[in-house]
Amino acid sequence: MIRLFMICLLCTMHYRTLRIYLTISRLLDQVMKLAVDIFLEFHVSDLATMVKVVFLHPDLGIGGAERLVVDAALALKSKGHQVSFLTPHHDKSHCFEETKDGNFSVTVVGDWLPRSIGGRFHAAFAYLRMIVAALYLTLISSSSPDVVFCDQVSACVPVLKIFSRAKILFYCHFPDQKLTKRESFMKKLYRYPIDWLEEVTTGMADVVMVNSNFTASVFRDTFKSLSKVRTHILYPSLNTVEFDSAKEKYRKYTLSKSTFPSSVKTVFLSINRFERKKNLPLAIRAMADLKGILSDDDWDTVHLAMAGGYDENVAENVEHFQELQDLADDLKVCKNVSFFKSVSSDTKMALLKSAASVLYTPNNEHFGIVPLEAMYMERPVIAMRSGGPLETIVDNWTGFLCEENSQLVANAMLKFIRDPGLSETMGTAGHDHVQRNFSFQSFTTSLDEIVASIL
Template identity: 40%
Template sequence: MARKSASSKAKPPPSDSDSQNSTDVATQQQGKDKPRGTIVFFHPDLGIGGAERLVVDAAVGLQERGFRVVIFTNHCDPSHCFDECRDGTLDVRVRAAGPVPMSILNRFTILCAILRHLQLLITIAITGELYSLRPDAFIADQLSAGLPLLANLYPAAPILFYCHFPDLHLALGRDASLIKRLYRRPFDTLERWSMGYSTSIAVNSDFTRRVVNGTWPGLEDQKPMRVVYPCVDTRAKAAASEDDEGDSEPVLDGDKIILSINRFEGKKDIGLAIKAFAAIPTDKREGARLVLAGGYDARIGENVRVLSELRSLADSLSLGHATVSSSDSLSSAPLTSEAPVLFLPSVSSASKAAILEASRLLVYTPAAEHFGIVPIEAMLARVPVLAATTGGPVESVQDGITGWLRSTLDTPAWTDVMTRALSLSKKERKKMGDAGARRVEELFSRDGMARRFEAILAEMLAQPRVPVESTFFGRVIELGAMVVIMAVAFGFGLLIAHFYYPVRHSVNNMLGFTKKKDT
């Protein structure tokens, strides 16, 4: 359970003796007489993001409560993941990293993700790794398409599916053409159908629960649905506070820092922070810095594009800016430059925590965010939060007490809050910071989240399981239908690429559609 396996290369299945040794270590560490069972997680890509942070915290929390935990994933880059995934805290196993790519010419991402997930399930089944673990329960998130296959491969273990947000809305929320919407339709149908194979469903907020019920009426009548808030490790924060003697070096020049932590994606609306910051009166903005940090992956086209667009936006508003490519280089030159805007792509946990401690305000720009773990981290660090009036932050941030809630359509309102935060006295900052820390301790601790997961697992395990033999032929038909749906979607996607996408010539060449010139 504490093996160092966070590698981007697949490793061979553990032997029975290795599994027993891992279990013994976990048992001794937790002071348990015997292991409480094996929980297997499935997550497509263990990078740096809110969904990944939840999976890691849930896994660590259950592990601390005496369970053996194993996480299967298609990808985990040691240089781009959370510390627990690379330092041996968690047993992370990378399987089926290829040959299916993450995308095809930056298209068909959802199709590739589903195929990679199915490939992972088949791989660990064929090698016997899945069965050697003898899992008591499964926890999967983000992708539900593999649940029917998983239910057939190992019907004895119940499945908890954690729904961060219906993928249907994530796709249709974009400025998509009719053709692209039609392409998505089979996957939206697959999402709802495959979720029916879960034993229970968990969501990350009441907001998401309402969206799920509105999207799929009757689903909650068929499957128990529970709200399990994401969390932060309050104990680690308390230990760090005790060790801090107040003489650490500042990570940035000055103390008037406004911080944004988000993945570099269009839906995060990071540009709002730049626009609001630029509108602060010049005399009030003197010495202030806007730091834009967050998850960034050069393999993802959207990340590259959004970062470039944000730089251009800063230029258009006459805001000087600098970029630190390596988030671990806190002593590098740009951090001490005079640029009022600083970009920190792929920020590490240590860097993020250090800069957060020095910030006057955390701005969280996404509208209708499913939950948002960053405001929780900020409140635990006693930093006031400015967030949107929609989505999960409404459940976490108390307007006027732990921070402020403002409409993302009202940029001047965000500017006003930024200006106010920069002028708050130490006493006012302390009062608001203390209120935020108390709220996190009460509602969003890791131990509390682990206990909620444990209660759901106990409830699922108490339910009788249907033997696989009794529904074998029906399941074969259903799995065949799933394959047909994906094949149709893939073929339809290729037609779209051939006739509509700007990169159609590249696709044509790849598929051999280009006509040969007469010689």
């Protein structure tokens, strides 16, 4: 009897042990299954949406358009996409740091083609160079991108559509035909097929993006046949991480004592390429008007720094730079105006640090990244009451919006001279404004969603 009881007890214990073992085994199976599901959700889905993106840009130099495409590339790279650049021109002595520091692969194709002949036919050769680059990408290169992001010149779009399966994103900074004058019959005749080609090829892109509501309205008014094409507004943004890093090192950004006369207390800064369309003479004329308002002693305390992209291979840069110097001489303000060509990032930060305000003179500018940079670095902006600045600057809060009149600009400058504390007050408001409305994170998310929508 005792022996039978012991056998039953052992069987019961074994059964309980077996049940515990089976229960633990089932729990482990469920945990493993859950872990696999989590991995698939967060990793495999990422791999499925990760795409290969090539940026096709006419000239990877220094300017607002170039800043936009570099920031767009950084944004997509931060989302895990594989990003590279293809361009007809890339001068490592005249470009943004991110395009030469190993961040991206940059391939140059077509730079052997001239930019112009006798200073003419710039548009025709820009189209030709981009078409050659597109042919290289689709017929010769081993790269097989899922998406091609192109901007400024749309003539490459049909080549990309015919010879590749890539989806095409075209970013319209502003219609090219609106950036030139037609002062003669021959110029009108020359531009007619180019303008037609721009409109037709722009409409062939899978997605068209613009930089502001202002540009969207100009796009609709200019390209009548593209009235049904939806334009996605993607505001340019700042890589705020870079600027935050710069602010942390702000103390190190200093100008040599010889940069400005020792009597200078108030510096106004203009940052723009040395091109006629940037309306830079307005800043010099405003200085002349300011001279007429101030006493001699106060005039000696004011200075204008004009910094901008300068490429000695671009005839307009060379010519207009000299025109601006001559104008300063003619208006007798040359002692109060300094010029800086293609400044480094450190020098740019030092100039911003020294400035009471930034002058932004382009009229009907399609967007303008400079005001965002200035406001984020806590510098108020004086700009024209037109175009993009209407969407980026809050008048009398983060700066002043003026009509295109040098006397009105001078009056706005005078406010910073009379009230030195105004620069700090408006600068703080400007920084907060950019942070709320033009963050790099918002830009990144919007662009990544656009890319995902076409795949």
